[in-house]
Amino acid sequence: MQIDHALEWLQTTRIASAIGENEILFPWIESVHVLAIVLVVGTISIVDLRLLGVASRQLAVRRVMRDVIPYTWGAFAVAALTGSLLFSSDAVHYAHNRLFQAKLVLLALAGLNMALFHLIGVRDIERWDTGTGHTPLATKAAAAISLALWIGVVALGRGIGFTMH
Amino acid sequence: MALTLNQICHWIDHTVLSQSIQAAGWVVPTVQTIHILAIAVVASSALMLDLRLIGVFWVGRPMKEVTARFLPLVWWPLLVLLATGMIMIIAEPARSLKNPAFQLKMGLLISALAVTFLFQLLQRRNAAFGDSVARPRGAAITIAIVSMLLWSSIIFAGRWIAYYA
Numbered sequence: 045m046q047i048d049h050a051l052e053w054l055q056t057t058r059i060a061s062a063i064g065e066n067e068i069l070f071p072w073i074e075s076v077h078v079l080a081i082v083l084v085v086g087t088i089s090i091v092d093l094r095l096l097g098v099a100s101r102q103l104a105v106r107r108v109m110r111d112v113i114p115y116t117w118g119a120f121a122v123a124a125l126t127g128s129l130l131f132s133s134d135a136v137h138y139a140h141n142r143l144f145q146a147k148l149v150l151l152a153l154a155g156l157n158m159a160l161f162h163l164i165g166v167r168d169i170e171r172w173d174t175g176t177g178h179t180p181l182a183t184k185a186a187a188a189i190s191l192a193l194w195i196g197v198v199a200l201g202r203g204i205g206f207t208m209h
Numbered sequence: 210m211a212l213t214l215n216q217i218c219h220w221i222d223h224t225v226l227s228q229s230i231q232a233a234g235w236v237v238p239t240v241q242t243i244h245i246l247a248i249a250v251v252a253s254s255a256l257m258l259d260l261r262l263i264g265v266f267w268v269g270r271p272m273k274e275v276t277a278r279f280l281p282l283v284w285w286p287l288l289v290l291l292a293t294g295m296i297m298i299i300a301e302p303a304r305s306l307k308n309p310a311f312q313l314k315m316g317l318l319i320s321a322l323a324v325t326f327l328f329q330l331l332q333r334r335n336a337a338f339g340d341s342v343a344r345p346r347g348a349a350i351t352i353a354i355v356s357m358l359l360w361s362s363i364i365f366a367g368r369w370i371a372y373y374a
Binding site: 090 | 234237238239241242245246248249250252253254256257266267278361364365367368369371372
């Protein structure tokens with residue numbers, strides 16, 4: 045298959061084979077990956093719990109999003125970079141791993157959920173983000189979906205480690 | 210009679226509980242996922258507090274309010290971490306208890322808890338501790354940086370347990 049050829053080529057690049065063969069490079073990159081994903085999930089939860097109306101209720105939703113989401117993005121960039129490096133070291137195997145495929149699907153869904161919220165969910169934010177702590181049902185749904193998807197991403201990520209070797 | 214670490218590991222390994230966890234392959238990955246999710250809460254809450262102490266996050270909000278929001282989320286998930294950590298030890302006692310990465314992780318954990326406790330003491334003595342107007346700032350910034358380094362190192366050491374086994 046065309047994609048497998050591309051992945052085989054990816055595995056043979058110098059950086060990928062270095063990660064695959066060096067005994068400490070993989071664990072170090074993996075440690076940074078775990079630290080980054082932990083901060084992605086933890087910081088996005090702060091926003092999601094506010095959107096659910098569970099925590100930080102005395103703060104405006106817009107304030108919490110503006111102050112916290114930059115850290116989520118920073119951590120996500122590190123997680124994506126380190127994840128790509130780990131993937132490159134054994135690309136064909138990862139690409140055929142069912143849990144890895146499912147993890148990518150959940151990541152895509154999390155992205156879609158966030159995009160929909162930012163395009164549609166915040167349209168009338170000025171009407172409901174008035175300091176009462178309450179949020180509309182659709183907003184709560186988006187937050188609950190986000191939390192569920194990220195918990196799924198962590199579970200699948202851990203599962204990949206048990207099914208790769 | 211003093212038991213050696215080897216004997217303790219051997220004994221735990223042969224308990225019914227350990228044997229049944231080992232027989233059910235899904236327990237360890239599931240427990241590890243819950244462990245990582247709890248770490249996400251602790252590490253992200255500690256990060257928010259530390260960034261507030263340094264003076265880059267929620268600077269306009271009083272330290273007392275930021276502490277009320279995030280400090281309980283540093284302490285309470287530790288119960289979940291303790292419970293899931295115990296299950297992992299029971300499942301594979303030698304892999305953890307005799308592991309230098311695990312021993313280092315426990316040392317780092319005690320240090321992180323001591324730093325968190327020290328922060329609480331300083332804040333109890335002076336409610337404005339860490340507030341951007343309160344001087345001197347040196348102690349607050351030092352505590353924040355040490356805390357961030359310790360929690361990151363704990364996550365790294367946790368991942369390295371798998372590579373020393």
